[in-house]
Amino acid sequence: MSEITNFRGETLAPDSATRDEAAVRGLILRVGERVRKARELKGIPRRVLSEVSGVSPRYLALLEAGDGNISIGLLQRVADALDHRIEWLVGEDDPWTSDAMRMSELYRGASSEVRAKVLDLLAPQPEASARRHRIALIGLRGAGKSTLGALAGETLGIPFVELNREIEDQAGMPVNEVMAFYGQEGYRRLEAQAMNRIVATHDTMILAVAGGIVSEPETYKTLLAHFHTVWVKASPAEHMARVRGQGDMRPMAGNPEAMDQLKFILTSREALYDQARAKLDTTGRTLAQSQADLLALIRERGFLD
Incomplete structure (x- = not known):
C-alpha cells in the first residue's frame, strides 16, 4: 500500500x-x-x-x-x-x-444609551481622558463627512483632519495608488498607523474617516475609544447622487447593480456604524441645515466640554 x-x-x-x-x-x-x-x-x-x-x-x-x-x-x-x-x-x-454571538445580538438590539453603558463597563477608562475633545465623523462616502467636518472645525476654531490625507502624507502618494501598490492589507496597516499618530498628537479636533474603517476591528476599536463618534448617514439614493455630484461617475459606470451593492454595504455595516456615540441624518437636509444639526449635536452631547 x-x-x-x-x-x-x-x-x-x-x-x-x-x-x-x-x-x-x-x-x-x-x-x-x-x-x-x-x-x-x-x-x-x-x-x-x-x-x-x-x-x-x-x-x-x-x-x-x-x-x-x-x-x-x-x-x-x-x-x-x-x-x-x-x-x-x-x-x-x-x-x-455561542455567548459571544448572543451578546452581539443583544447589543445590536439595545438602545444607544444601553450600548454606551456596556462600552463604559467593558472599557472603563474615563471618557474625558480617553476621548478628550476629539470628534470623529464616520459613514459612507457621500454622507457629507468631509464638508461638514471642515465647516464645523472652522466655526468652532478647532483643527479638521481627513484620515485619508494623513495616509497620503505618510505614503507619499494618493490613496488609490496606495491601494494599487500595497493592496488592502497595506492600506489598513497605514490607516492604523495614521490613527495612532493622530491620537498621540491631537487632543482637540474633528476627524473624517473612510467608510470602511469599521471593517477593521482593531482600528475601529481605537477610534471608538479615543473619539466621540458621530455616524453621518443618508439614504442610498442621496449617497449615490452626492458622489455623482462630485464628478465621480465610477459607482454607476458600466455597473447596473451599483445601487444594490450600495444598499448591501449599508445593511452589512449598519450594526458597526450604530456603535457611534451619536447619529446625524443628512437625508433631505440642506448643507446649512446639516451644519446647524452637527453643531447642535456637539453642543448638546458636550463633546467639547
Whole structure:
C-alpha cells in the first residue's frame, strides 16, 4: 500500500488519513454553511456578494454547498464582504449559539444609551481622558463627512483632519495608488498607523474617516475609544447622487447593480456604524441645515466640554 501524507508532509496510517480527510470535509461543510447562513441573514443575493467580494458566483455556490475547496485568500475576501472575521467562519464553536454571538445580538438590539453603558463597563477608562475633545465623523462616502467636518472645525476654531490625507502624507502618494501598490492589507496597516499618530498628537479636533474603517476591528476599536463618534448617514439614493455630484461617475459606470451593492454595504455595516456615540441624518437636509444639526449635536452631547 502506498504511503499517504497529510498537508504537513507527515506519513499517515490509513485510519489516520481517513480521519484527516473527514476533518477537512467537515471544515469545508462548516464554512459553506456559515457563509450561506450569514448571507441569508443579511438578505444578500449571491450575485451581490460576488460583486463585493470579487469571488465568482459559481465558486460561491460550490462553497455554500460544501463542494468548494476555497483558498485562504478567497475565504478572507468573502469574510470581509460579509463583515465577519475569518475565524468566525472556520472556528469549531457554532457562532449562532455561542455567548459571544448572543451578546452581539443583544447589543445590536439595545438602545444607544444601553450600548454606551456596556462600552463604559467593558472599557472603563474615563471618557474625558480617553476621548478628550476629539470628534470623529464616520459613514459612507457621500454622507457629507468631509464638508461638514471642515465647516464645523472652522466655526468652532478647532483643527479638521481627513484620515485619508494623513495616509497620503505618510505614503507619499494618493490613496488609490496606495491601494494599487500595497493592496488592502497595506492600506489598513497605514490607516492604523495614521490613527495612532493622530491620537498621540491631537487632543482637540474633528476627524473624517473612510467608510470602511469599521471593517477593521482593531482600528475601529481605537477610534471608538479615543473619539466621540458621530455616524453621518443618508439614504442610498442621496449617497449615490452626492458622489455623482462630485464628478465621480465610477459607482454607476458600466455597473447596473451599483445601487444594490450600495444598499448591501449599508445593511452589512449598519450594526458597526450604530456603535457611534451619536447619529446625524443628512437625508433631505440642506448643507446649512446639516451644519446647524452637527453643531447642535456637539453642543448638546458636550463633546467639547
